[in-house]
Amino acid sequence: MGPLGHLSRAAWLVLGFVFVALGLIGALLPLMPTTIFLILAAGCFARSSPRLEAWLLDHPRFGPTLRAWREDGAIGPRAKIMACSGIALGYALFWWGARPSVAIDLIVGVVMAGCAAFIVSRPSPRLADSNRSEEGSI
Known part of the structure; x- marks a missing residue:
């Protein structure tokens, strides 16, 4: 993987963590969404870290919702x-x-x-x- 590939992967990783942070904030604030940020985080992790993507999709609270969206748009x-x-x-x-x-x-x-x-x-x-x-x- 060349320098641009590593840079791109790092950018997706950072963006994934930003979306996870926004999702967690949304879980605490009543009018801020959670799920959309976690869906975006899973997409970013799919491009940067399969381990973190799996962690998010297997999360006991958020995983089922994310998997339902990914599999069926449900x-x-x-x-x-x-x-x-x-x-x-x-x-x-x-x-x-x-x-x-x-x-x-x-x-x-x-x-x-x-x-x-x-x-x-x-x-x-x-x-x-x-x-x-x-x-x-x-």
């Missing part, structure tokens, strides 16, 4: 409810705090509704993994 029902509730709360806070014009209000509302529709349209985890995925939902 999101558990509890996670869907939490995500859509967060979107609704975020929109309400935006509307209350910013008092946007009708045009901005509609644009933000349509974008957020599109995000919620995408989340709701994802399949649920397969039956064999559904109990474990629900435990790991964020």
Whole structure:
């Protein structure tokens, strides 16, 4: 592996750790997402450290959710409810705090509704993994 390969691998590794840190912060802060950052971290680790990727995918709390997403693009029902509730709360806070014009209000509302529709349209985890995925939902 040449110098650029090592540099690229190091960059993916650092980015993976940044996403893990953001995911852990999201696990503690109510409105900050967790799962998306851990999905990104797993992707970065897949390009830099198979050992760290395996650690994340085998994690007792987050692993089932990450594996369900990777294998089927699946999101558990509890996670869907939490995500859509967060979107609704975020929109309400935006509307209350910013008092946007009708045009901005509609644009933000349509974008957020599109995000919620995408989340709701994802399949649920397969039956064999559904109990474990629900435990790991964020």
